[in-house]
Amino acid sequence: MITVSDLQEHPLDQVHRLIEPGPVILVTTQHRGIPNVMTNGFNMMIRHAPPLIGCTIGPWDHSYTALRETGECVISIPGSELAETTVDIGNCSGQDVDKFREFDLTPLASQQVAAPLIAECFANIECQVADTALVDAYNLFVLEPVRAWVDPSRPHPQMFHHRGDGTFTLDGETIDLKDHMTKWQYLL
Template identity: 60%
Template sequence: MVMQDGVPPLVGCMIGPWDHSFRALRATGECVIAVPTVDLATKVVEIGNCSGADIDKFEAFGLTPVSAKKVNPPLVAECLANFECRVKDDSLVDRYNMFVMEVVEAWVDPERKERRVIHHRGDGTFIIDGRVLDLKKKMVKWPAYVQ
């Protein structure tokens, strides 16, 4: 979730302590948040049903690792966007499993044809992005944010 839309951008991410990703993030303080599109939905669920402690998910699911610019974990070439992150605040981890991370580099694939992202609703159901609602003219209080 977006926690600060500014400089630096901050995102919150909840990860359970039973996940390999939790232990890796605690150990390294770095991660990449990859943003998949709807064409990867089935693969996303399959990836979530196994552990990186047991298998190489890039190899097992035919994904392409790409070297990140500012963190050690790789980007996922097949994703629409990738956010290189470093843990900024871990004070909420013990109580809520919530990491506050600073986005140190962001990537978007301008060539990617599929741009609809998926949002997990729980229990294996997802919502797919679709129609754009443009309300830029209503953004009178924060005109600096309107491009």
């Protein structure tokens, strides 16, 4: 039988590589009339309905200032065909670069927030900041989706997930375990 001595200790500062959640997303903001976009890997669902999403966005990002000052953003979900572009977007700042132009992204008008949707992403979620209580301590913004859009021409998009070290996992096979969801029928 396996015991704890058979296990290898994993460094705490590498724990994110075991559990980095959610897909890699893009977060758009609009600050003083200028649209910008950043890459975000630290994100999670917080509540089903009404939905809440948590995103960690650090003060080193121009997007942090934009989000604090405007209270609005769009979460745009890229497919794996945008993986390289997405990483490049996360390696420069809107303070220096017009990222929409640099990366050939097409901004589309949102309906309820000033920040733009991204046409090349298969899903876009317009969000308002719902709670900043955890921002000072953890850079964690609680976001409330107010409108959401999906591209109907892309019914089976492939998301990608950061493994925390510059490598990524692409969505693979889907398995259907609805039969086991006996307690959670309302989610199906």
